[in-house]
Amino acid sequence: MTTPQQTLRKTRILLLIGGGIAAYKCLDLIRRLRERGASVRCVMTRAAQEFITPLSVGALSADHVFTDLFDRQDEHDVGHIRLSREADLLVVAPATADLMAKLATGQANDLASTVLLATDKPVLMAPAMNPHMWEHPATQRNARTLREDGVHFVGPNRGEMAESGEAGEGRMAEPLEIVAAIETLLDTGEKPLAGRKVIVTSGPTHEVIDPVRYIANRSSGKQGHAIAAALAHLGASVHLVSGPVSIPDPQGVTTTHVETARQMREAVEAALPADAGVFVAAVADWRPAVETAEKIKKKQGEGAPMLELTENPDILAGVGHHEKRPALVIGFAAETQDLFKNARAKLNKKGADIIVANDVSHDSGVGPGGVMGGDRNSVVIVSQDGHDEWPEMGKDDVAERLAQLIADRLGPKE
Numbered sequence: 001m002t003t004p005q006q007t008l009r010k011t012r013i014l015l016l017i018g019g020g021i022a023a024y025k026c027l028d029l030i031r032r033l034r035e036r037g038a039s040v041r042c043v044m045t046r047a048a049q050e051f052i053t054p055l056s057v058g059a060l061s062a063d064h065v066f067t068d069l070f071d072r073q074d075e076h077d078v079g080h081i082r083l084s085r086e087a088d089l090l091v092v093a094p095a096t097a098d099l100m101a102k103l104a105t106g107q108a109n110d111l112a113s114t115v116l117l118a119t120d121k122p123v124l125m126a127p128a129m130n131p132h133m134w135e136h137p138a139t140q141r142n143a144r145t146l147r148e149d150g151v152h153f154v155g156p157n158r159g160e161m162a163e164s165g166e167a168g169e170g171r172m173a174e175p176l177e178i179v180a181a182i183e184t185l186l187d188t189g190e191k192p193l194a195g196r197k198v199i200v201t202s203g204p205t206h207e208v209i210d211p212v213r214y215i216a217n218r219s220s221g222k223q224g225h226a227i228a229a230a231l232a233h234l235g236a237s238v239h240l241v242s243g244p245v246s247i248p249d250p251q252g253v254t255t256t257h258v259e260t261a262r263q264m265r266e267a268v269e270a271a272l273p274a275d276a277g278v279f280v281a282a283v284a285d286w287r288p289a290v291e292t293a294e295k296i297k298k299k300q301g302e303g304a305p306m307l308e309l310t311e312n313p314d315i316l317a318g319v320g321h322h323e324k325r326p327a328l329v330i331g332f333a334a335e336t337q338d339l340f341k342n343a344r345a346k347l348n349k350k351g352a353d354i355i356v357a358n359d360v361s362h363d364s365g366v367g368p369g370g371v372m373g374g375d376r377n378s379v380v381i382v383s384q385d386g387h388d389e390w391p392e393m394g395k396d397d398v399a400e401r402l403a404q405l406i407a408d409r410l411g412p413k414e
Helices: 021-035 054-061 079-086 097-104 111-118 131-135 137-148 175-186 222-233 261-271 315-320 339-350 395-410
Strands: 012-017 039-044 089-095 123-127 157-160 167-171 197-202 207-210 213-215 237-242 254-257 276-279 286-288 309-311 328-335 354-359 379-383 386-389
Touching: 012 021, 012 079, 012 111, 021 039, 021 054, 021 089, 021 175, 039 054, 039 111, 079 111, 089 097, 089 111, 089 175, 097 111, 097 123, 097 137, 123 175, 131 137, 131 167, 175 222, 197 222, 197 261, 207 286, 213 286, 222 237, 222 276, 222 395, 237 261, 261 315, 276 315, 276 395, 315 328, 315 339, 328 339, 328 395, 339 354, 339 379
Parallel strands: 012 039, 012 089, 089 123, 197 237, 197 276, 237 254, 276 328, 328 354
Antiparallel strands: 157 167, 207 213, 286 309, 354 379, 379 386
């Protein structure tokens, strides 16, 4: 596994943990924040302590955990004011209906609500509650009020609830989603891609054989999703077209989910025009000529059935020669042999400006498990000007370096 970059180095986060079953996710959130260089102080409501303990929170944050507004030791120098001002950002997770209502109506009857009212720093809320509670007019009214007051939100997500048989919108955002939202809020870096629109494809495609089988490959989507996130970090408006993956959508990116190569082509063409297109997805070259409506049954003595294949649309070539062709078209070439030769041929054939080529063979020597599905990559940038071999690095590092290359090639928006 790659070590996360110190994207939050020297950042001070005050995490206010509300009383909900999702409080257990805060233990992982604290770890994720600290491994990115942030210092984390925590305030726990009385209800939060019914779900996780101050001992666990303190062990992970390596700091004192604040729980009581009237603690004589903590309040000898008006501690709730100090807490609210010394942080760079206040994060409320889980943000319960109760905590949201308190802040929206200006209540301050415990440490968490008092700190929220006393702060002059940005506030990020990660709501978590039963779907009916989230959809209740009072909660929605409070959410609108908080947004108007400048409070930022991440989530809630849709899915299964802790309660049996309950599902809907109300799940707290996952720790990495919250981390991404924090990084976005605190990002004061230059935005060389501001005003630029970029299309990115990512992941595999699944080509249906029958209701239970499909043709696919080992692509995880990690590299494509990382590139989409890196482009958004530089200010681009990113439309990500993702095949079936098991990783979360990048924060701050518009994502369209598809299954097949034909669906991916339609989504890409619908997203045109754009300033640049980065085609990372490992699109299946072929699909079954006939999609069987019923499961193909194995019949004893008859052997394997014949599977006739037909060619899928070439998305990169289609965009490379499209009437709405982006100014910059970048394709990826996953090769197992003749890397430079195949990448150069693909560059000329597809109408691309750049081909990012990588060796995905098992003996490539990249990472412990190889490129496909792994966390590291080693690429060669091939263009008409020649080629540039990049050293092996984490996929996030490849993404950041490629995003900067795109920014340099496009230049500032006029």
